[in-house]
Amino acid sequence: MIGGKVQKLVDKMIREPNARPRMVEWFNPAQLIVTGTKTVLSSLFGRYSDYRLIEAFNNQHAEQVNDYAKEYMPDGKGGYMVDEDGFYIPDPHQERDEIWIDYVCDVGDGFNSTYSVAYALTQQELPLQTSGGLKHTTKRGDILIFGGDQVYPTANSEAYVKRLIAPYHMAKGFTGAPHPHVFAIPGNHDWYDGLIAFSRIFAARKWFNGWQAPQRRSYFALKLPHGWWLLGTDIQLNSDIDEQQVRYFEKVAEQIDPSERVILCNAEPYWVYKHKYKDYDPVYNENNLAYLEKMLKDRHIGIHVYLAGDSHHYRRFEYVPTLANGAEDHSLKIEKITAGGGGAFLHPTHDITKRVLEETTYDGEAPLALERKKDFPSIAQSRRLTWQNFLFAWKNPLFGIVTAILYLLICNSLLSVDSFPSSAESYAAVISSSWANIGRSPSAFIWTLIVIAGFWLFTDTHYRVYKWIAGFLHGATHVAASFFIGCGAIYLASTVFHLSWGFCALLLSGILIAYGGWFIGSCIMGIYLFISLNWFGRHANEAFSALQIEDFKNFLRIHIAKNGDLTIYPIGLRKITRKWRKSAQRAEYGPLLEPDAPVGKRTDTEPKLIEDPICIPAVRASRQ
Numbered sequence: 001m002i003g004g005k006v007q008k009l010v011d012k013m014i015r016e017p018n019a020r021p022r023m024v025e026w027f028n029p030a031q032l033i034v035t036g037t038k039t040v041l042s043s044l045f046g047r048y049s050d051y052r053l054i055e056a057f058n059n060q061h062a063e064q065v066n067d068y069a070k071e072y073m074p075d076g077k078g079g080y081m082v083d084e085d086g087f088y089i090p091d092p093h094q095e096r097d098e099i100w101i102d103y104v105c106d107v108g109d110g111f112n113s114t115y116s117v118a119y120a121l122t123q124q125e126l127p128l129q130t131s132g133g134l135k136h137t138t139k140r141g142d143i144l145i146f147g148g149d150q151v152y153p154t155a156n157s158e159a160y161v162k163r164l165i166a167p168y169h170m171a172k173g174f175t176g177a178p179h180p181h182v183f184a185i186p187g188n189h190d191w192y193d194g195l196i197a198f199s200r201i202f203a204a205r206k207w208f209n210g211w212q213a214p215q216r217r218s219y220f221a222l223k224l225p226h227g228w229w230l231l232g233t234d235i236q237l238n239s240d241i242d243e244q245q246v247r248y249f250e251k252v253a254e255q256i257d258p259s260e261r262v263i264l265c266n267a268e269p270y271w272v273y274k275h276k277y278k279d280y281d282p283v284y285n286e287n288n289l290a291y292l293e294k295m296l297k298d299r300h301i302g303i304h305v306y307l308a309g310d311s312h313h314y315r316r317f318e319y320v321p322t323l324a325n326g327a328e329d330h331s332l333k334i335e336k337i338t339a340g341g342g343g344a345f346l347h348p349t350h351d352i353t354k355r356v357l358e359e360t361t362y363d364g365e366a367p368l369a370l371e372r373k374k375d376f377p378s379i380a381q382s383r384r385l386t387w388q389n390f391l392f393a394w395k396n397p398l399f400g401i402v403t404a405i406l407y408l409l410i411c412n413s414l415l416s417v418d419s420f421p422s423s424a425e426s427y428a429a430v431i432s433s434s435w436a437n438i439g440r441s442p443s444a445f446i447w448t449l450i451v452i453a454g455f456w457l458f459t460d461t462h463y464r465v466y467k468w469i470a471g472f473l474h475g476a477t478h479v480a481a482s483f484f485i486g487c488g489a490i491y492l493a494s495t496v497f498h499l500s501w502g503f504c505a506l507l508l509s510g511i512l513i514a515y516g517g518w519f520i521g522s523c524i525m526g527i528y529l530f531i532s533l534n535w536f537g538r539h540a541n542e543a544f545s546a547l548q549i550e551d552f553k554n555f556l557r558i559h560i561a562k563n564g565d566l567t568i569y570p571i572g573l574r575k576i577t578r579k580w581r582k583s584a585q586r587a588e589y590g591p592l593l594e595p596d597a598p599v600g601k602r603t604d605t606e607p608k609l610i611e612d613p614i615c616i617p618a619v620r621a622s623r624q
Contacts, residue, residue, distance in 0.1 A: 009166050010173075013111070014582060014592055020111035021163050023345060024153045026545040027396040031153060064251050066214060068143065069223045071096050072178055080178060085205050087214045088178065096225045097562045102141030103265075104555040105309025106187070107342035108151035108164035113550040114343035116576035118171035119591055120607040121555055122210075128569060130612045138557045138569055142180050143222070144211055145232070148267030148309040149187030150198065152344055157197050165201070168209050170592040175210035182211035185232045186218050187267040187310060210589060219245050221252040226564035226618060227260035233292070235267050241289060249292055258300040259619070263558075264293070269308035269338040271317070271370070275357050276537075277462045304333065304616055305568070307556070309340035312347040312544075314376035314554045314570060314610055317357060319368045331617040336370060339570065341554030345547070348533060349375035349382040351540040374611045376572050377552045386534055388547045392526025393519055396546055403478070403521025404514040406451060410479060411486035411513050413447040431487045448479050460538040470538070474528050481524060485516035551575045554610060564618025570611055574604040 012019045025031055070090035073081040081089045102121050107114050120126065121140070128136045151159045184202040186195055195218060201208060203215050218234040219241075231249065233241055256262070270289055296303060320333040340347070359368040377385070393400060452475030459471035489512035493505045529543040553576055557569040581596040595605060 006161055006165060006169065009161065010169055010592070013166060013170065017580070020115075021109075023110035023113070023548045023550060025396065025398065025548070026153070026345075027399040029398060029402050032402075034154065064248070065221045065223050065255060066181075066183075067223045068099055069096055069225050070094055085214075087205070087212060099143070099225055099560050100139045100141045101143045101145060101224075101230070101558040101560075102555060103145045103147055103307055103339065103558060104342040105147035106149045106312050106340040106344040107146065108149070108160070108167075109344040110550055111163075111167055112578050112580075113553055113576050114163065115167040115171060115580070115593065116573055116605070117342050117553050117555055118168050119577070119594070120571065120573065122168075122172035122591065126557070126571070126607060128571065128607070128609050130609060132612070136569065136613065138559065140180070141557065142178075144180060144182040145230070145265065146182065146184035146202075146342075147232075147265055147307060147339070148185045149189045149340075149344065150184060150202075152189055154192040155190050155195075155197050156193050157200070160197050160201060165209065170590065172210040172590045173592070174589045176589065179210070179212045182208045182213050183215050183220050183222070183232060185265055185267050186234055186236075191236055217248070219248065221249070223255075224263075225560050227257070228263065228560055228566060229256055229260060230263040230265065232265040233267075233289070235289065241292065246291065246295075250295065253296055253299055253301060256296075256299070256301050260301065261616075261619075262296060262301060262303045263305040263307065264303050265307045267308065268310040269306075269315075269336070271306065271336050271357065271359065272311065272315070272338065272352065275354070276352060302332070304335065305566070306334070306336040308338050309342070311338050312340040312344045313349050313382075313552065314339050314341060314374070314572065315349060316373045316570070316611075316614070317370035318373050318614075319359070319370050330615070331619050333616060334368070334370075335568070335614060335616070337556070337568070337570070339554055339556050341376075341552065341572070343553065345545050346377070346385070346549035346552050347544050348386065348540050349377060350379045350386075351533065351537055353379075353537075374570075376554060376570075376610045383534065385547065385549060386530055386543060388549075389526040389530040389533075389543055390523075392529070392546055393522035395548065396522065399525070400518030400522045403525070404517040406478065407482040407485060407517025407521060408510060408513055410447055410451060410482040411489075413443040414479075414483050415486045415490065427488065427491045431484070451475055451479055460532065463536075463538060466536060466538055470528075470532065470536075474524075477524055477528075478521060481520050482513070482517060485520060486513055489513045489516070550578075566616045566618075568614040569609065570614070571607045572610040573607055577605045 009019075067090045070092060071094040072088040073091040073094075075081045083089055104117060104121060107117065121144075124140050126138045126140075128138060130136070151164050153159075182202070184198070186198050190198040199218065202213055203217060204213070205216065206213055220232045222230040222232075224230060229252075231252065233249075234245060235241055266289065293303060315338045317336040318333060320328045320330060323329050355372045357370040357372070359370050375382070388395065452472060455475035455478065456467065456471030459467045459474065461467060486509075489509040492512060493508045497508060526546070529539050529546060532539040533543040551574060553573040555571055557571060559567045559569070561567065577595040577597075579596040580593040583592055583594045597605075
């Protein structure tokens with residue numbers, strides 16, 4: 001089910017821990033250039049060459065719905081009937097009693113975090129315990145949903161193989177019949193190569209390790225038991241769904257009865273982003289997603305569960321309607337869950353502080369009050385983790401190359417001197433004389449403007465007032481720091497080392513400026529990110545990507561029971577496993593590696609419920 005190249009990589013990862021990919025270093029200068037270039041190109045060409053149109057054209061006669069409300073048709077030989085591509089055929093006369101679904105987002109980053117989640121997710125059974133001591137035995141999903149961003153930093157075949165396919169093969173390379181199925185929603189990182197690699201893996205009706213992949217497009221509709229549906233959208237790079245996709249879901253909606261209910265999966269939690277950005281970003285776009293939601297509601301089809309990734313944490317909002325007698329009707333409640341903890345670096349949960357979000361409706365009624373129920377990590381834990389930004393220089397050592405070069409260039413323009421001060425002069429005198437030289441150097445103004453403009457461009461783009469003020473102050477701080485570091489370097493070279501004007505003096509001064517730029521410049525960046533996030537709620541992505549936190553991972557396990565109740569088990573790993581060993585007793589179908597610690601001593605690395613299971617009861621006949 002995998003090629004020889006992948007098998008060689010898997011074997012190498014088992015033997016050599018150093019062959020396993022580390023977390024992406026987002027502030028590595030080379031990575032910044034590659035990611036920035038990919039982002040610009042994919043955004044530019046994505047608008048004019050939308051791969052979803054090609055998919056729609058090639059699959060005009062494709063089945064609109066994948067039916068899991070029915071059991072598979074037996075072949076009379078102890079197996080199941082399959083179509084020409086080897087996928088099971090539903091039996092129209094046999095209803096399915098129950099189903100398990102696994103939902104995981106934002107995977108394919110560092111090996112330890114990705115494999116820790118895959119190892120827990122692929123266990124045949126996973127025992128869990130509620131806060132009250134009640135025990136639940138959950139089962140591996142009949143369906144696995146990848147909810148967005150299957151690989152980092154950018155999509156290509158090599159990255160998918162190394163960061164996603166290989167780890168999941170090591171966790172569950174093969175399965176017995178009936179094989180589980182996998183579906184995937186592309187996120188923005190999957191779109192960075194125009195969705196080419198994603199489509200080859202998930203939309204070519206092949207295998208993904210031990211899972212069959214019956215998906216035909218980058219979006220899909222699943223019919224589930226007891227009147228439940230799961231719809232997965234593709235919002236490309238602009239939080240938008242294309243016209244062909246809208247038509248697809250319109251045809252799907254024709255098959256959904258008003259008494260049935262929907263789980264809607266998007267790559268981004270637009271209910272949170274709308275709250276964060278609507279007042280600052282006039283081009284914020286969720287029009288087509290809003291249309292899809294309105295289209296379903298106009299047909300009296302209730303969306304009761306919203307699932308998304310993109311934000312790499314767990315956060316749940318809930319709305320419970322109240323009946324005329326004042327009682328709460330939990331069978332009609334709405335859950336909006338962000339669960340982007342499949343492997344990527346952690347995002348903060350204190351980026352927003354509101355406990356209730358006012359959600360507008362489409363029928364003129366009063367807004368829905370979505371109550372914030374749970375965060376993982378907690379807001380307090382998230383705030384404590386932010387202090388690690390003061391260690392920015394140590395966590396992102398290569399970023400200092402950028403500030404070292406910038407500081408050298410700035411000092412070269414600001415400190416255009418043709419002689420060193422005498423050893424008798426004080427540091428203040430060096431500053432005074434250097435300041436006087438600035439007025440005689442036209443390049444000083446130009447370089448100052450360039451540096452400030454660069455940091456202005458880096459500043460959070462959504463809040464324009466903040467961008468202008470914080471961007472200017474951030475850039476000006478770096479210019480000022482480089483000036484004083486440059487003056488200090490000249491002073492030390494002349495007074496401490498007693499060097500006169502010449503090559504040795506210039507070389508020593510340059511080394512001191514570069515080192516100061518590496519350390520001080522990195523520290524300024526860390527302090528800026530700390531202040532921006534904690535005081536103003538900006539730069540949540542940059543502040544935590546700099547920390548590369550592997551812990552606080554999560555995924556969801558969803559169960560539709562025989563009585564029609566839907567239960568969501570939010571599963572978290574407080575700490576990931578960082579040390580693995582070859583499985584002592586390799587199971588027939590995996591895993592190939594297991595935690596290198598006795599079961600009783602794994603504590604925080606063992607999967608546990610983030611909160612008690614969330615249940616949406618079936619709508620009983622008496623309530624209809």
